[in-house]
Amino acid sequence: MRTAKTSFSRRLLLLHLPMALIVLFAIGPYLWMLITSLKQESTLFSAHRSLLPEVVTIENYVRLFAKTDFLKNLGHSFIVASGAVVLGLSVSITAAYSFSRYRFAGRHLLMLTFLLINMFPVVLLIIPLFIIMRHLQLLDTHLGLILAHSTFAIPFATWMMISYFNAVPRSLDEAAQVDGCRPFGAMLRVVLPVTLPGIIATGIYIFITSWNEYLYASVLAGQDVRVLTVAIQTLIGEYEIAWGLLTGGGVVGALPVTVLFMFIQRRLIAGMTQGAVKG
Amino acid sequence: MSAVSLKNVFKSYDATPVIHGVDLDIRDGEFIVFVGPSGCGKSTLMRMVAGLEDITAGEILIDGQVVNDLPPRDRDIAMVFQDYALYPNKTVFENMAFGLRLRKTPADRIKECVHSAAETLQISHLLERLPKALSGGQRQRVAMGRAIVRQPKVFLFDEPLSNLDALLRNQVRAEIKKLHHRLKGTTIYVTHDQVEAMTLADRIVVLRAGVIVQVGTPDEIYHQPRHRFVAGFTGSPPMNFVDAGVVAGDGRPMLNLDGTHYLPLPDALLPAIQDRLGTEVDFGIRPENLHLADSATPADWPKLSLQVELIEPMGAENLVHFALGQHAIVGRFGNAVRPAPGTQIEVAIEPEKMHLFDKASGATLNSF
Numbered sequence: 001m002r003t004a005k006t007s008f009s010r011r012l013l014l015l016h017l018p019m020a021l022i023v024l025f026a027i028g029p030y031l032w033m034l035i036t037s038l039k040q041e042s043t044l045f046s047a048h049r050s051l052l053p054e055v056v057t058i059e060n061y062v063r064l065f066a067k068t069d070f071l072k073n074l075g076h077s078f079i080v081a082s083g084a085v086v087l088g089l090s091v092s093i094t095a096a097y098s099f100s101r102y103r104f105a106g107r108h109l110l111m112l113t114f115l116l117i118n119m120f121p122v123v124l125l126i127i128p129l130f131i132i133m134r135h136l137q138l139l140d141t142h143l144g145l146i147l148a149h150s151t152f153a154i155p156f157a158t159w160m161m162i163s164y165f166n167a168v169p170r171s172l173d174e175a176a177q178v179d180g181c182r183p184f185g186a187m188l189r190v191v192l193p194v195t196l197p198g199i200i201a202t203g204i205y206i207f208i209t210s211w212n213e214y215l216y217a218s219v220l221a222g223q224d225v226r227v228l229t230v231a232i233q234t235l236i237g238e239y240e241i242a243w244g245l246l247t248g249g250g251v252v253g254a255l256p257v258t259v260l261f262m263f264i265q266r267r268l269i270a271g272m273t274q275g276a277v278k279g
Numbered sequence: 280m281s282a283v284s285l286k287n288v289f290k291s292y293d294a295t296p297v298i299h300g301v302d303l304d305i306r307d308g309e310f311i312v313f314v315g316p317s318g319c320g321k322s323t324l325m326r327m328v329a330g331l332e333d334i335t336a337g338e339i340l341i342d343g344q345v346v347n348d349l350p351p352r353d354r355d356i357a358m359v360f361q362d363y364a365l366y367p368n369k370t371v372f373e374n375m376a377f378g379l380r381l382r383k384t385p386a387d388r389i390k391e392c393v394h395s396a397a398e399t400l401q402i403s404h405l406l407e408r409l410p411k412a413l414s415g416g417q418r419q420r421v422a423m424g425r426a427i428v429r430q431p432k433v434f435l436f437d438e439p440l441s442n443l444d445a446l447l448r449n450q451v452r453a454e455i456k457k458l459h460h461r462l463k464g465t466t467i468y469v470t471h472d473q474v475e476a477m478t479l480a481d482r483i484v485v486l487r488a489g490v491i492v493q494v495g496t497p498d499e500i501y502h503q504p505r506h507r508f509v510a511g512f513t514g515s516p517p518m519n520f521v522d523a524g525v526v527a528g529d530g531r532p533m534l535n536l537d538g539t540h541y542l543p544l545p546d547a548l549l550p551a552i553q554d555r556l557g558t559e560v561d562f563g564i565r566p567e568n569l570h571l572a573d574s575a576t577p578a579d580w581p582k583l584s585l586q587v588e589l590i591e592p593m594g595a596e597n598l599v600h601f602a603l604g605q606h607a608i609v610g611r612f613g614n615a616v617r618p619a620p621g622t623q624i625e626v627a628i629e630p631e632k633m634h635l636f637d638k639a640s641g642a643t644l645n646s647f
Contacts, residue, residue, distance in 0.1 A: 171364035174331050179425075180352045180381030193368045 030254065037061070037247035044243055060244035061252070070249060073231035076142070077211055077253075080227055083146035084210040085203045088153040093199065095154075096161030097187050101173065111162075118155040125151060126219055133220055140221045148220050149210040156209075157202045164198030165191065201264040208257045228253045282307040282465035283328060283433055288337035290323055290489075297323055298489045300337070308463045310456075314476040314512070315486035321469045324486070325435055328467060330354050342432055352381075357426035358435040362442065363418045365410040371397075371421050372406040378429045396428040399458070416447045423455070427462060436468040440475065452478060473513045477501065485509050507641035510563050510634060516598065518634065519569075519608035523562040525555045534562055536583075537604030543581050545630035551644035552635065560644065563634035566598065569610035572625035580627040587618045601626065 036044065037060050039053040064070050098104075099111055129148055130139075138144030168191055176186035192199065214229040222230050232249045235242045283305040290298035298320045305311050313321035326332040328339055330351035338345050346354050357378070365374050372393055379389045397403040400420045410418055419439060426434055436455070440448045456479055459466055470476055476483050477497045485492045485500065485508070493505045504510035510518040523534040523542070532552050534542040542562070544552065552560065572582045585601035585608070597617060599610045610626060618624050635644040 169362055169364065171360045171362055172366065174329075174351070175358070175360060175364035175366070175425075176377075177331070177351045178329060178356060178358045179378035179429075182350070182352070185381075190366055194366075196368075 030251075033247045033250050036243060037251050039244070041242075041244040060248035064245050064248045064252070068231070068235075068245065069226070070228075070231060070252070073226055073228050074252070076225050077228040079142050080145045080149065080217075080225070081207045081210040083142060084149040084153055085206045087146055087150050088157050088206040089199065089203050091150070091154050092157035092161050092202065093192070095158045096165055097191070099158070099162050100165035101170065101187075111159075114155040114158050118152070118159070120152075122152055122215060126215060129216070130219060140224045142225055145217060145221050145225060145227070146210075148216040149206075149213055153206040153209050157206055160202045160205065161195075161198065164195045164202075168194050204260045204264045208260060211257050282309070282342060283467065284338075284340040285324070285328075286338040286340070288324070288327065288339060289335045290320070290327060290332065291335045296335075296489065298327070298335075301489075301491055303484060303491065303494065305465060305467065308465055310459050310466045310468065310479060310481045311484060312468045312470060312476040312480035312482075313484050313486060314470055314473060315492075316512070317471060318488075319486040320489040321471075321484075321486050322437055325437055325467055325469045328433070329356055329358055329435055355432045356435055357429055357431040357433075358437065359419075359422045359426050359439045361438045363410075363422040363439075365418060365421055365425070367410050370407050370409055371402065371413070371424075374410070374421060375406075375424050375428045378425065382429075392428050393424075396424045399427070399461070400424050400454075415443055416451060419443060419451055420454075423458070427458070427464075430464075432465065434464050434466040436466065438470055439468075440470070440472075455479060474515065477513065485512060503643075503645070504634065505643050507561055507563070507636040507643075510636070510643075514565055516566050516609045516611075518563045518565050519606075520636075521562045521603055521606045521608065523560050523635075525552045525558055525560060527556055532556060534560075536562060537606055539604040540583050542583065542628070545579075545633065547631065548633060548635060548645065551646065555644075559638045561636040561638055561641075563636060564608075564628055565632060566609045566611040568629040568632035569608075569612075570627045570629070571612065571616060572627040576627045580630060582625050582627050584623055585626050587620050587622050587624060589620055590617060592617075 035051070035053060038056050038058070040055060040057050040059065043049060043054065095114075099107060129151070133139045133144045133148070136144070138147065172190055172194065173183070173186045176190040177183065181189060212229065214233070217227045218230045218233070221227070226234075228249075232246065232253060235246045235249060283303075285301050285303040288298060288301045289296065301324060313324060315321050323332055327334050328341075330346065330349060334347060339347055341354055341356070366377065369377065375393045375396060376389045379392060384392070393406070394403065397406055400423060402417065402420050402424060405413060405417055405421070410421065413421065419442075422439065439455075440451055443451060452475060455468075459479075468475075468479060477500075480497055482494060482496055483500045484494050485506075487508050493500060493509045495503070495505075500509060501513050504513070504518075507520065511520065521536045523536050524538070525532055526535045526541075527533075528541065528543065531549065532544065532555075534544060536542055570576065570580075572580075576582075583603070585603055587599060588602050588607065589600040591598040591600070592614075594614070596614055597612050599612055599616065599618065601608050601610065633645075636642065637644060
């Protein structure tokens with residue numbers, strides 16, 4: 001009995017309490033943002049301000065959608081992120097399948113290059129990308145931003161997909177080929193359906209990365225194509241910060257990716273660690 | 280015309296050769312088994328027939344047509360994989376129908392073929408299940424069903440029983456044999472298990488290090504091995520081998536086994552060693568060809584006095600281990616024979632079952 005009690009206290013002290021603190025640290029700013037967004041703007045800086053709102057209101061959200069172009073910005077973000085998903089998946093699936101299934105000269109070097117690109121600070125690429133986009137007249141366009149986001153989404157997505165494909169026995173492709181498929185058909189009809197959960201996880205990963213991206217979105221676009229992250233930033237003025245709108249925008253902006261991440265978190269971890277140990 | 284022909288087939292991975300000029304003709308409807316230890320090239324050879332591996336040189340013909348450059352889908356073959364390779368997201372029906380669908384077979388014909396194959400394999404009740412809901416034996420049957428439903432020219436089996444437990448393996452092995460008797464399709468079967476090879480094959484192809492060592496019926500492989508490797512690979516326990524010197528006895532050559540025992544040879548073996556006096560050979564005898572010497576033993580059977588080291592009771596029979604100098608040899612005796620370890624007993628050898636092999640090449644010296 002006593003042992004059980006000691007063990008519980010020890011677990012509480014060494015496991016549950018530190019875990020709760022970490023969760024609070026991670027989720028704290030988001031909760032604070034949510035609470036602030038539900039307060040009246042006038043009470044934010046009053047002398048009698050409190051942590052919890054005295055009156056819960058959605059006036060910040062109403063203003064956000066009525067007075068600003070937030071809905072349009074959401075649309076831009078959605079177009080860019082979806083485009084990045086389509087382009088990123090098309091490239092990374094085919095690339096990863098080749099890396100996983102075929103042995104060709106330069107395979108290791110290419111895979112290493114993909115990894116290396118992933119380690120580049122994105123800020124290093126911004127100037128060459130800016131020049132390229134200007135020459136292609138893709139500045140401030142959806143396509144330009146989609147291409148820019150693909151530069152960092154594709155390498156990581158390819159590595160993710162390689163691990164998913166490696167987990168599928170090669171005999172499945174071979175069985176499909178013996179049954180009558182061409183190699184591409186075997187991938188399309190047999191291997192892709194089996195790796196669908198991995199493909200969805202990779203797609204959501206690309207979506208989240210593109211949705212949250214700020215640097216490229218502000219430098220390579222920002223006027224005609226103003227995505228969410230850039231739009232929220234414009235709410236911070238030189239002399240005044242619209243805290244109500246800012247926090248409301250933050251909550252709405254974070255909502256889709258939060259929901260998506262909840263869907264994929266398990267698969268994402270599985271994809272990253274697949275093949276690490278013998279299953 | 281042969282159903283499958285391999286003509287001087289070579290295979291190399293980069294600079295490493297793995298198949299060294301294989302020639303083989305497989306007759307229509309024949310059940311042929313490739314057998315050999317791990318790494319001997321048996322699976323590679325089958326995968327080359329399937330078109331899953333390129334061939335470096337030579338020709339492979341199926342039904343008289345050279346298929347070297349044909350992809351697997353155009354070779355009209357079906358393959359059962361070691362891990363079954365069932366499509367995990369498709370039901371048993373869809374797994375079996377997949378190949379027919381790709382060949383644009385009409386839907387009602389597909390249904391008919393799948394149901395007929397399922398009935399043959401007694402898996403009709405599993406057609407709507409996914410592979411994950413099947414046991415190992417059921418998966419194995421579905422994999423066979425997927426192969427037979429297309430009625431291909433050649434069936435290929437790549438160690439299909441290696442993932443099953445011993446009991447199920449025996450059962451499925453018998454089913455494969457029955458199925459072959461019924462369908463009479465040309466079959467190439469790869470295994471490292473000599474029991475599977477012996478029980479299933481019309482002819483066995485024994486491979487070692489990418490070279491065919493012997494091709495023959497199970498009886499030929501077992502009783503007339505042309506190489507020491509074949510003799511040592513078949514049988515459980517395998518053939519006993521003893522280093523032997525060919526010496527001049529009283530008037531005719533004899534074998535000096537391990538420097539400790541002298542063994543007279545039957546007339547049939549004399550020509551083989553006539554000109555080998557003073558050289559070393561390998562003497563081989565199968566465990567079941569050793570007998571306890573008693574009054575009923577024919578007078579011309581050579582005898583050896585051996586010390587019993589160990590007895591392994593196997594139920595219906597006992598395996599008795601003897602010491603012959605540095606060599607351990609095993610005899611297979613009836614259940615009643617239980618000599619005490621340490622005792623010296625007289626063992627008679629069936630003269631016509633003796634084998635002699637060249638020490639250097641391993642080739643048989645017997646004239647079969």
